[in-house]
Amino acid sequence: MSILLVVLEHDRGDLPVGSLEALTVGRDLAASMDASLEAVVVGDADLTAVAGEYGATAVHQVTNEMLADYGPDAWGEAVAQLVRSVAPAAVMAVGTDRGNEVMAQVAARLDLPFVANCLSVEAGDTWSMTRVQWGGSLLEDSTLTADTKLVSFAHHAIEAAPGGAASPTVKTFEADLDHSYTATMITDRVVLASGVTLSTAPVVVSGGRGVGSEDAFAPLEELAELLGGRVGCSRAVTNNGWRPHSDQVGQTGTRIAPEIYIACGISGAIQHWVGAMASKNILAINTDSDANMVTKAGYAVIADLHEVVPAISAEIRRRRGQ
Amino acid sequence: MSDVPTPTVPETATCVVIGAGIVGNCVVGHLARLGWKDLVLVEKGPLPNPGGSTGHASNFIFPVDHNKEMALLGEQSADQYRDLGLSVDSGGIEVARTQERMDELDRRMTSAKAWGIEAHMLTPAEVKELVPFINEDVILGGFYCPTVSVVDSLETGTTMRREAIEKADLKVFANTEVLDIVTDDTPRPNGRRKAKAVVTDKGTIEAEHIVIACGVWSNRIAYMADTYIPLVPTVHQMADVGPMDILAETNNEIGYPIVRDMDTFCYERQSAGSMEVGSYGHRAILHHPDTIPSNAEAALSPTEFPFTPEDFDDQMETAIELMDMLGDAEIKYAINGLLSITPDGMPCLGEIPDVENLWSAAAVWVKEGPGMGQVVAEWMHYGYPRVIDAHGADVARFYDEEKSDEHIWARADESFIKTYGIVHPSEQWAGRRHLVESPYRSRQEELGAAFYQARVWERPQWYDTNADLVERYLLSEREVEWDNRWWSPITVGEHLNLRENCGMIDLSAFQIYEIEGPGAVEFADYLAVNKIDVPVGRSVYTPWLNHEGGFHSDLTMMRVGEETVRIVTGVFDGGRDEFWVRKHMPNDGSVTFRNITMEISTLGLWGPNAATVLGKLTDHDLSQEGSPYGSYLDATVAGVPVKLFRISYVGDAGWEIYLPWDKATIVWDAIVEAGADHGLRVTGGGVYSLSGRIEKGYRLMGAELESEYNPVEAGLARPKVKSAEFIGKEAYLAAREAGAEVRCVSLTVEDNTDSQGRKRWMFGGNEPILDMDGNRIVDSHGRASRVTTAGYGPSVGKVICMGYVPNELAEPGTDLQIMYMNELYPVKVVGSGATFDPDDSRMKS
């Protein structure tokens, strides 16, 4: 029986949901290949139980003192050695930054092709797959020809679900790593300093021409502060001298990607949209329901921002019991 | 919580306006002001910025333009922006790097005076005072206009739209795409189909009127109705560079005057802390409307194409030369922005000739948007725009040859660089010539014809083989190159020869129609001020008025049969006049219309020897009795059946000879041969349309005759008014009752020496007529006295001007002044009639 290896991304034992997605996808893929689903855990972390819940029949515990923390070279070399040893039909991981990085490292070392961010795979001698291009704006149909197939699956493409419960056999694999691999080990972790920037703020409360004046930004400032966010603005606002250019979101200002972008009185000119489009959620507050920002936003309030914004702040304070 | 409902469009509307850029918004706003209800505005893109040209416009208005329609509608638009509080007077300076441009700026000063716009010439140091970051060493001077304004076109559109929502319950459908325009399947007897409905992706709206205000997409939408709005989307490059402290410190959208660096085809316009550098100096970059991406497909917006820096490099270099600080500023945003260019540089306004109730409001830039929105709304409401005579922008002006993509693209390609160019009033196009082949072309070429194009027709202006006349009449070239450009002293020689001997002029560009049928004469009378129900063989020169009593046309109508009337009009008015006939003709079958322009060629033969020459070729009695003035004879000339129409537009006796197109050269050759011993010269149109005409004070449509003036003022009112009904009759009667406040007069330039001692030769028009203190003369309707035609009268020996002046200044001998190239020249009123041979004795001989 052939083997499908799923490399479980983890950070010192913390398993992100992406790894569970990889196991979930891997379970079906292994079945279609008539292969056994086997997990790879780099380092000493004990992830056997959860791997079993998701159907892994074996766990390859790849160990070496240098694998105590993450390092792309070390992880890549260790997994590559395992692959040489186990000779699986395929190796996969979740298509996160770290998952893709490890897979690329493995691929480089084995001089094998690697297909990142697949959405679906049809196994066979040659694999056929659909993968993500352009961040999901386009899909690519590809084929993969290799003795060992290396792929990653796009993060969030499916929901992780336990299944095929098994009691995995734990197989320890001692990787052979010399000290050169320490060059890319994590040496430290830093917690983000307080005082978020426009480009990193989780919440951006932005005002457009509809705000009306420099002073009228005060309620927006208040809301941003309550949410630990920052105030941004459109080009019209900087043009009017109400805010400095450093606050401008857009093509000619800052491009942002907050958890939520609250666009107040912003029509949504393309130049502005380009700067804001990477936001994970957009709430538009505008009197004009035809405004570009409203039609593009996931959420909208069709009303005067001067009434709505203070009401939000008041509601937040009320819930916080302030 | 609910999703945004998908709106459905109403099933019917009085008017559907397609496009919510500055133009569409202003059309609905003005329709609402005129009391229209039940309006619908459909827009493919989102609001307030749907992604058309309005969204990336540089939004400034330089009000001075040599063209009257563009200048007055620009001013009108600037005032509308001001009234809405969405405009700032930034001032603007056109700077000159060459002496030729300095002369052009003097011409701008003259136009500013004509339209009553404040303007000053500045020295380089004075420019520097206003624009401290300019390099004054590379300029010779500047033309400063303090009322140059920067406007908010998007907000203006929104405001006008809201006004229409409030006043007229306008329904707005953004993100709604027009898929089709439904019209009659087959044309009605007048040759027109009626527009019936607009099909959108949210339903179909039956509408009485449909307006296409789709900017660069307009031709594509017109195509849905199987018709054309001839324009092409053309790139104008713009780069936003900054920030720069000196600009940011103004704390203002604009704190310094806009600079137009005319000789490099660039402008520098402050936008808060940045400078927008725009260019009209690059190669013409044209796009087909079908290749414009959607909002979703476009990286920026549909009309902001990817910037092509290699086209902008030269402009960058010259911009840095003018303002060094620009060199170190970052190019933050740069686009190949699309705007609309038409084959002749003028907008496309009015009802589309072949589709009834389908209107064009296209090829309009932000600077003239509100005014042109008003023009179209008034046109729909009153049947004619009250705000201004818009004949130059009338979409009906185009001939079929001008509507092809090939023509539009070629003209845009040639004209783009003229946007900031110095365009001589007589300048000719290089490409797309001889679109209509004259039967005489090879003969004319042999004679060295200097062809001037009149829309799609070619008219020889003079013939180089007549150069000997220059010697004979001791003529010379003009002293100043500008006066000499697109001109030759040969035209003066041809004029003098015609007055001494005779000349033959090709008039084949005449547009000739026939209306026929039991209702033809009655209908003809309905169109014309003067009586057309005259005996067969008579011809009538007559104005056509619009419903408000202003001029729509002036032309000749001939009773060529009991039930047939022939209409002969000028080439520049053919499209509009044919449309006017079709629009008003009865659809009950009592009248049929035929355009016979391509069946009939016309030759003019005038001069003291004309009768002698023609007499050698025909047996007919050519005496004043046998061929009376204003009548035609069916005759045979050189064996060819022709109509000999005794008339004269040049002031000497003779005929217009109407002959079959396919026999045209027989007659041409015969006349040339017969005239050889009588001093006959094949003569250019310069004598016909300018020097002969102006000596006689004959009015010309589009110059002296415009919808803003009536026949009483033009001096074309006859003693009696016919009893038959005609368009504009009521207004005409009222105008006769009221009497004229101004009169059309001829004036002679008494001394044409400029301040440098050079003789100047005015031509073109629109030079202001001023009182002896140099003040503009404006009547109670706001109409300023200006030169409508100017040109040298060789037989008078003076430059003659025409124009309207108030009654009290219309007396012969009154001393006035005109401004030409920013200098004043004394003129004297001749009167309402002819300067040369005022008794018409030569035409009677």
Place this chain on the structure above:
Amino acid sequence: MRVLVCVKRVPAPGAKINVTGDGLAVDTTHLGFTTSPHEECALEEAVQIIEREGGEVVVLTLGPAEAEEQLRYAASVGGTGFVLIPNGGADWDPQRTASAIADAIRALEADGGEFDLIMFGNESADAGGFQVGVRVAHKLGRPIVNGIKGIEVTPEGFTAHRAIDTGVEVYKLPKPAVMGVKEGINLPRYPTMKGRLASRKAEIATMELNAPAGGQAMLKLHRPPEQPSTTEILGTGPEAAAAIVDLLDELGVL
């Protein structure tokens, strides 16, 4: 400091990307081209480094002849040397691309000395293969870390910051090193007019290189099924505040 930045020419599309009729490429009929954003940031970072430390920034691209445009752009924002590896306009797979680039780097280093730092974008904006930089680093036997959003030059080499969900990982890399850089590390400057004009004179070296195709082959591109965009209206007045705060709570930003 001698820095190499590898950049890719990509179309600059709108929200909706069209594919050519044969499905093999993005329809660029009305699109402009740009430098893939992560790489634009890598270039900016490299320029900032040599502005502080002195040195040179060589910019390398593998792409069609038109990729000269991106090299000139790089020249306009501070690049000092420029190399084009023409690929005839056909997209090369990651293995083939990496082999050619590694060969080019060996040649460039033989000629002008070792690069202290080689920078890639974390992934290209179009294909998003997440691997060329890693493959090149491995071929050169140099350490590489991806996802870099901060670089400091140290006496020993570099301190690199990598942003992850929980904070920032710190790496200390020796010279020579390779990094995959992510957008957000800086705000790339725009070219000045003078920079643009000077860039026209930049000398571009062309290196004809090739490598065998790898095991991944693209068959066709297509657009995902369209998601009708719906906007959820939370209200039409200040009373919407409660629904908004519910939403903020749900998103975990309260």
